[in-house]
Amino acid sequence: MRRQEAPYQEAMMRAPEARATEFHLPIKLADIADGDRILDCPAGGGYLRRYLKETGKKHRYIPFESKKAYAAFDKEMVLGDWLAMPFKEGSLDVMFSIAALHHLIGARDVFYREAHRVLSRPDGRLIIADVAEGTIAARWLDEFVGLRSSEGHHSEFLMEHAERTALENAGFMVRSYDIVPYSWNFPDLETARIFMKGLFRVDLATEPEMDAAIGDLLGFLPGPGVRIRWELAHVRADKT
Ligand SMILES: C[S@@+](CC[C@H](N)C(=O)[O-])C[C@H]1O[C@@H](n2cnc3c(N)ncnc32)[C@H](O)[C@@H]1O
Incomplete structure (x- = not known):
């Protein structure tokens, strides 16, 4: 069944700062320089x-989507297939x-080869932040979202050995692979709950069930506000 996109957008608008760290950390890993595409x-x-x-660096930002419904949210969005990108070799x-x-099932090697093709040499770098096997984020998706969203949740989580091998086979040098813990931050529990419900399309759980699952599977960090634990694998792979 097709995942609805509007609740993701609503969740992000309801708590626009919640995932700030999730964006800051990969940007830091990328060492953005003036002129970067x-x-x-x-x-x-x-x-x-x-x-x-x-970052204050002069750069060109290209938002790219494979899904039309997401692309509708941003007028500059380039629409295309992430396994056959509409970009020239070495142009990014x-x-x-x-x-x-983690949504890409059975095709990560194709994605890595395509990323390698479009990235420039010698500075091209691929920065990944995604759900890895064995993490609290994977448990949340498998043990709660998969059961409490009528759309289910079909995932292939990152696995260090498999990703390293596939990235190296695609021609990358893996500079780092780390599981990075941080938090999603909210002003209060109600905002946190609405955000989590919308972002993950959890339409089959009551409010107490939501709160219990967040507490049991993810957990909270000390405030200010409400901080939900989250963690993703962060990978930096450089084109060689
Ligand atoms: C949560 S969004 C992440 C987008 C953006 N990078 C961000 O961090 O906000 C999930 C992305 O995965 C892609 N995707 C592919 N298959 C999907 C699926 N079955 N369900 C949801 N997203 C899917 C969508 O194109 C969408 O951009």
């Missing part, structure tokens, strides 16, 4: 844009892929 793949609502601006310096690759 940057692809956000897939870009969702193009939320990375404002955080890239904060940085590619970000944030919170999306």
